Structure formats: structure tokens, C-alpha cells
Amino acid sequence: MSKASKPTPESSVPAEACSAGTVAPNFTCGLDATLKVIAGKWKPLILYFLLQGPNRYGVLKRAIRDVSDKVLIQQLKELEADGILLRTDYKEVPPRVDYTLTSLGLSLAQALEPLCGWGTANMAEMQRIFAERDGWQRRSA
Template sequence: MSEAVHPTTVEPTPIAPRFTCGLDATLKIISGKWKPLILYFLLRGPTRYGELKRAVRDVSDKVLIQHLKELEADGVLRRNDYKEVPPRVDYTLTPLGQSLAQALEPLCTWGTDNMVEMQKIFAERDSWLREKHA
């Protein structure tokens, strides 16, 4: 009696995560407190690390470097090392990054148009939280 050999079916490993919708895909790229701001400031053109650090106030060096590496790995920005002494490096958006940053522009406009109202809302919320914890 011979035993039949059954080929084993192996499921391929997904290359990319499955997204529930387009917003889910976008949020996977821009998730992180500072990534949208990094993209916004890179819309201006090639930007050196120090310029980004000053523009994205309050971000630590560790987190800024981490976010830049992640955005580069995601194909959204390019790190340009000019191999000079002293070292000169800048960051630019890829075409994918340009389109993503441009998609964020309406959010910037909304924030500017509603900034005063949002400041009032946040001040009210902060006073409510202080009263609750007092």
C-alpha cells in the first residue's frame, strides 16, 4: 500500500496590513503626535534636521528621529545625506508624501479658521477637569 503525498498549502504572509477603509490606511502612516506637523513643514521644500526641530516645537530628539525614520520607511519622505564634512543632511517629501501632505492642508485651514473657538473649548474643558480633580 502506498501512501499518497498531499501537498501542503501555505498561506502567503500579507505584505501590508488589511485596512478597513482609506482613512485607516492614512492613519497608519500619520499616526504619531508629530508626523502631521513634520509633513506640513516639509511641504516647504528640503529641510534640515535643525530646522524641523525648531519648527516642530516641544518634540524630543528621540521622537523626531524615530518619526523621520518611520516616514522614510513608509516611503513618504527621503533623507538626503550629502556625505560632506561637516555632515549635511536634509529631508524632502516623496511624491507620495507630497500628496499626503497636501491632503492634510484642509485640516490646517480648518484649524486656523476655528482656532479661537477651539481655544475657548479647551480652556473650558481644562477648567472643568481642574474642578473635577480639586
């Protein structure tokens, strides 16, 4: 790709997306609104796994390694309150509940897909960089 054909930050983000006139009073720009919704270590992963279809709590818990029950439940409740996912309780014994993305949640999860692609494409390089950085931190401690 030639230098002239590379998109610049200005050309890849519409000006109106971050202009002061279109921003709600609680947000500094559109990215601020997005980050408020996905704030939390596990929310992007929850969205990623729900993008693949409805999931029950246990499936999400196994898929998202290292998350505690308390935090997963809290973040699922926050995403539900924000209109990102829908919790369906089938009122059965034993209890059966599943989570599905709303149309708003689906559009957000799809917006995160390029980040997933970037992570996949650069995973080996990032592992090398993090290992190197961890070595610096150990030496300085």
C-alpha cells in the same frame, strides 16, 4: 449656501474609497491606511513643514516645538520607511542631511492642507473650548 447644495458625507467621499472590495486586507478603509501612515503626534507637523520645501533636521527641530530628538528621529525614520519622505545625506563634515517629500508624501501633505485651514479658521474657538474643558478637569480633580 442652501441646505440642498451642502455636500453630504456620502457625496463628498466616493463610495469606492471605503468599500470592502477595494480595501487591502490590512486596512478597514482608506482612512485607516492614512491614519497608519500619519500615526504619531508629530508626523502631520513634519509633513506640513516639508510641504514648504526640503528641510534640514535642525530646521524641523526648531519648527516643531516640544518634540524630543529621539521622537523626531524615530518619526522621520518611519516616514522614510513608508516612502513618504526622502533623506539625503551629503556625506560632508560637518554632517549635512536634508529631508524632502516624495511624490507619495507630497500628495499626503496636500491632503492634510484642508485640516490646517480648518484649524486656522477655528483656532480661537478651539482655544476657548480647551480652556473651558481644562477648567472642568481642574474642578473635578
